[in-house]
Amino acid sequence: MQELHILNGYFQLWNMYLTEQQLNWRQLAFLTPYQSQLEHVLSLPIDSQSPYSFFSAVMELTRQHLDCPQLIFEMAQFIRAEHFGVLGYMATRCSSVAEALRYIVRFSRLVIDGAEVSPMRMSHQDGEIHLSWPLHDEKYALVNELTTACMARLAKQIFPASLQLLRIQFAHAPQMAHYHYEKFFGCSVIFGYPQYSFVISSDSLDLKSELADPSLMQLLLKQAEEAIASKPRYENALQHLHQQVAESLRLSAQAPKIEQMADELHLSVRTLQRKLQEQGSSFKQVLDAERMKRCEQLLQQGIAFTEIARQLGYSDQSALARAYKASAGQTLMQRKKQLKLNI
Template sequence: MQELQIPNGYFQLLHMYLQQQDMDIFSLACLEPHQAQLRYVLSLPIDSQSTYSFFAEVMQLTQKQMDCPQLVFEMACLIRPEHFGVLGYMATRSNSVAEALQYVIRFSRLVIDGADVSPIQMHQRDKKICLSWPFHDLKYALLNEMTMACMVHLARQIFPAQKFQLLQINFAHSPEMADDHYQRFFACKVEFKQSDYSFEINVENLELKSELADPSLMQLLLRQAEDAIAAKPLFKTYLNLLTWV
C-alpha cells in the first residue's frame, strides 16, 4: 500500500515558522538524525509531495522540543497559495467560494494523496453547506488539524474576512491540545469525537466573491491540474467514486 503523500509546502511552512522564531531547522537537536532527509525534502519543488510519516515525526519532535502543542495553528497563520501548489492558486483565483470549493473537491489529491484518502464530499443541510471526509486512523490527527487550519486561514485571505464566517468545525478525534487553542484559531463552534471531519458554513457564503479572481489564469491552472491528476495512480476509493458517478 502506498504511503500517504502530503505537500512539501507543509515542510516549507515549518521551515518558515522556525525562521520567524530565529531558529534554524537544521540546528534543532531533536531533528539531528533527520537532517539529510530534511535537506532533501526542502530542496524539492514546493508543489511536490513527500511522505506523511516523516512529516509527523518531524512535527512531533519539534512540538516537544519547543513545548508548543499549538504548532500547527501557528504554522497555518503563515500559509500562502503556493504551499498548496496549483490547487492553492486555483482557490485564490476562483471567482467565488462555490467555485473554489468545487476545485478543492475535484483536485484535492494534488495536496494529500494515498490509498487511505477518501474523496471530499459537499452537501447541504438546511441553510448550511458541509464539506466533509471520513475518519481513517488516529495517526492522521495531526494532518487533519494542519490541513483544516491551513484551508481556513487561506480562505480568510481570499474572501472578505468579515463575511466569510465558519459556523462549525468538526473533528473525528479527541483534542490534541487545550480547547482554547482551537477556539481562538477557528473562532467558531468546535466539536470533537464526531463521525467525520467537516467544515460548516452558511449557504450564503457560496456567493462571496474574491477580489483576486482571474478567469484567464484559471484556464491555464485548470489544464495544469488536470494533467497532474491524470498522471496519478487511481486508488480504489477514487475508482469507486468514478463508478458511482
Template sequence: MHEIQIPNGYFQLWQMYLAERGLDGLQLDFLQQDQAQLRQVLSMPIDTQSSYTFFLEVIQRTQQHLDCPQLIFEMARHIRPEHFGVLGYIASRSKSVAEAIHYVMRFSRLVIDGSAATRVQVYQHGDEIHLAWPNIDEKYALIHEMTFACIVQLARQIFGLSQPILRSLHFAHAAQMSLYAYQKFYGCEVLFKQTDYQLVLRLDSLELQPHQSDPSLIHLLTKQAEEAIASRLSYETLDQQLHMRVAEYLRLQNSVPKIEQIATELHISSRTLQRQLNEQNSSFKKILEIERMKRCEQLLLQNMSLIEIAIYLGYSDQSALARAYKAYNGQTLLQRKQQLKD
C-alpha cells in the same frame, strides 16, 4: 499508493515557522536522525508530496522540544496558495466560495492522497453548508488539524473575510490543545469527538468573491490539474485503483458495489477487469471484502449497532458480518469495538 501523502508545502510551513524563531530545521539536535530525509523533502518542489508518517514524527518532536502545543496554528499563519500547489492557485482565482469548493472536491487528491484519503461531501442543512468527511483512524488527527487550520487561514486571505463565515467546526478526534486556542484561532464553535469531520459555513457565504478571480487563468490551471491527476493514475496499479474506488463507493453510496459498476468507472468491461485481476493473482471479491472490513471499523467508531453495520455492508445478518470480521482481523467484533473505545 497506500500510505497517506501530504503536500511538501506543509514541510515548508514548518521551516518558515522555525526561521521566524531564528532556528534552522536542518540543524536541530532533536531531529538529527532525520536530517537526510528532511533535506530531501525540503529540496523537492513545493507542489509535490511526501510521507504523512514522517511529517507526524517531525511535528510531534518539534512540539515537544520547543514546548509549542499550538504549533499547527503558528504554522498555518504562513499559508499561501502555493503551499497547496495548483489547487491552491485554482481556489485563489475562483469566482466564488462555491466554485472554490467545487474544485477542492474535484482535485483534493493533489493535496492529500492515498488509500485512506477520503473525498469531501457537501450538503445543505437549512441556512448552512456542511463540508464533511468520515473519521478513518485516530493516527490521522494531526493531518486534519493541519488541513483545517490551513484551509481557514487561506480562505481569510483569498476572500478578505471581514466577518466570520464559519458557524462551527467538528473534529472526530479529541482536542489536542486547550479549547480556548481553537476558539481564538477559528472564531467559532469548535466541537470534538464527533461522528465525522465538518466545516459548517453560512449558506450566503457561497457567493463571496476573492480579490483576484481570473476565469481565463482558471481554465489553464484546471487543465494542469487534470493532467496531474491523469499522470498520477497512470502510475498506480489496478489493485490500488480498485481499493480506492471500492472504499469511496462504500463511503458515498452507502451500498456495496458490483464489479460491473466499478468496471464502468474504469471504462473497461467487467470481463476484462476480472481477467486483469486474475493475472495479478487477485480478485474483485477479495478487494471488496478487505474494504468492507475497513469500512466496518469506521462505522464502529460512529457507534452504529452491529446489525446496522451488517445491513449497511450487505451481509445477510450480524452473524455473517461477525464471521467475516473474525476471518479478516482475528478478533471478534465486540473485542474490536471495545478496543476502539479505549
C-alpha cells in the same frame, strides 16, 4: 498499501514557522538524525509530495522540544496560497466561494494523496455547506487539523471579513486544550464527530473574490487536470463500499443490499465479498459501521428514535438501541442528553 503522501508545501510551512521564530532547523540538535532527509525534501518543488510519516515525526519532535502544543495553529498563521500548490493558487483566483469549493473537492489529491484517502464531499444541509471527509486512522489527526486550520486561514485571506465559518467538526479526539481550537477558528469546534466537516453558511457561496482572474484560472485548471491524470488509480473496494453505503443511507433513508452495492461498484457480489475478506472486513461490518455514523448525524439533528430506526433499516427502535449500545458503549437516551448539554 501505498503510504499517505502530503504536499511539500507543508514542510515549507514548517520551515517558515521556524524561520519566523529565528530558528534554523539545521542547528536544532533534536533534528540531527533527519537532516539529510530534510535537506532533500526542502530542495524539492513545493508542489511535489513526500511521505506523511516523515512529516509527522518531524512535527512531533518540534512540538515536544519547543514545548508548543498548539504548533499547528502557530504554523497556520503563515499559510500562503503556494503552500497548497496549484490548488492554492486556484482557490485565490476563483470567482466565488462556490467555485473554490468545487475545485477543492475535485483536486484535493494534489495536496494529500494515497490509497487511504477518500475524496472530499460537499453537501447542503439546512442552510449550511459541509465540506466533509471520513476518518481513516487516528494517526492522521495531525494532518487533518493542520489542513483544516490552513484552509480556514487561507479562506479568510481570500474572502476577508465575509466568509461565515459556522463550526469545525473533527472525527478524532482533541490533541491539545480545547480553547486553542476555538481561539484559532473563532467558532464552535466539535470532536468525536462521525466525519470531518468544514461548515460555512450557504449565504457564503456567492461571495466574490477581488483576486479573481478567469484567464489565469484556465491555465491553472489545465495544470491541475494534467497533474491529476498522472497520478495512479487506487483500487480499494473497502473504501469505496463505505462511501457508497454512506451515500445510500443518506439519500435513500434505507439500508442497502449487498447486490445493490456490488452493482454500484461494477463488481459481482462474489468478487466484492472476496475483496472485503482480503481486507479483513465484510459487507455486514461496513453496513453496521455506516449505520452508526448516520445514526449519530440523525441524533444531532434531533430526529426521533423510531424514525432513525426506520431510515437505517432496523426492524424497530429496540433493534437500533441494541446496535447503538454495542457500538457506542452508551444508550441512545444517554447520547441524546449529552447532545443537549453541548448545545
